[in-house]
Amino acid sequence: MDLDAYVGERRGEWNRLDALTRRRKLTAAEADELVLLYQRAATHLSVVRSHSPDPILLASLSQLVLAARSSLTGSRSYSWRPVARFFTTTLPLELYRARRWWLSVMVLSVLFAGGLMVYFAEHPDIVAMFMSAAEAEQYAGEDFVNYYSEFQAQNFAARVWTNNAMIAGQCLASGVLVVPVFYILATNLFQLGLIGGMMTGSGYGSTFFTYILPHGLLELTAVFVAAGVGLRIGWAWIAPGPHRTRGRALAERARAGILVALGLVAMLLVAGVLEAYVTPSGWPDAIRIGIGAVVWLAFLGYALVVGAAADRRGESSELEYAKTELPSA
Template structure:
């Protein structure tokens, strides 16, 4: 198919469809014209996809068809019930289904981190390869604790929320290539293990764990979930299974990954609030740790209980049928 000739032949129709789709009000005749042009554009999109799948043209026609469909049927209205369903069924289900992946990430990360801690405690001189004596002294005496009260609570919350969101996004997005996720996890495990090993070696282990637990359990779990789901996305195109193509398996896993990403925004906000307000507070250390453990356990219970219930109820994490590619009409 001569793509340039095809575009030249139908571009006038597409421009007219775009004009009609942008109007807030149309006459009865224009409405009939809009429907007819929409059906023709959907056919054109199907033809281009099957015969000459130019990415730029496919994207242009896809956007045009979606805009026209919204103009005809009306854009979906915001509904609190949809938000409620997301947080009570869809999100916990997506996380629950990926639990073998993120629990394996959590286990591997913990083993590696504690192994590094133990090695640094047994060989304190190793820390000098990465920081000088003055830096070690500052960290043990003041910097580690002072880090959590360096900024005002609201500023600290926003900074931590942003940083952790970026880290989790890197794990999710890099999952399709597998290796980037492993590199990010190793880097963070090494930093936590080195810092913990130094604090323990200098008799400040209680301070280290006391300051980490209030926010760190939930924060790290969110990162583990993001990394696990990211690796699951990557594995989908390596081993799609006997009944799915690689492309379909990747798309389905990526869709669930996007759901998890949306939900983790809220989870990371909660961990940011804990780090910004609870960790540097004047509450007794044991009380702060207890609150952190309770919040973390509540999140795990939320995922397991609601996620399992949603799975038993047959809830789907896929897009609604009217939003999928297969539902585009062909005239």
């Protein structure tokens, strides 16, 4: 093929297409002409690509075709509507659908941690296997409280946010294997039970709960949600249910888990702010604990009430894409 002759013969059409593409407003006839020239240019690009190694010509013609395509489909302006829908519908809907998992994990974990606290409080000799009496007194009397004001508030908030996000992420990511979730939960609950039992047995129980509850209610719930959703993902391939393959069930649950993970980022950020600014604030105990309780109850209402309402409306958490019919080239 004589490339120069081919290009020269169609240069006029390309120039006309370029001119139409640059116009902000087109008449009906010009719009029809733009569609026709776009289809021809796309065909020309295919021919040139298969016969010519000239990168400059290919780049120029590709840019022209892309510009014409963009002119036909229009540019999408950014909208906050998908973000608003995520927080008002998608996230609470997925939290509600997974409620049996994370509520069960929450109840069992609280019972387990509470049992450990009682056990360690009544058996100081067992606590002594992990720390000496002097270390326990130092930690309960000073270090535990000082931990919350050791760093500047904004740095401390970022630190606990990333740490808790790591724990929640591990629960979600390892959910497909099931067993690691129980290990992660047991490890963290054991530490909580040991510290709580040690401080309670040493006479610092009120200090422990005063400093844990303002942020811990929401923080621990976020971890329980992550663990519950992670176990839900793992159960999908163990028992996919009727009319679903294991692969499909796992993909569906994993997708839902990703949506919840995005929500947990915001949830743990709030918990980090509470831990950095409210817990060590020095405000009266009732106010600090009350703030934590109100935020925690707000989350439960958001997940169970707002989520239930979305479920009753038959809402879907599927992403909605704007579909545009493109003229075939």
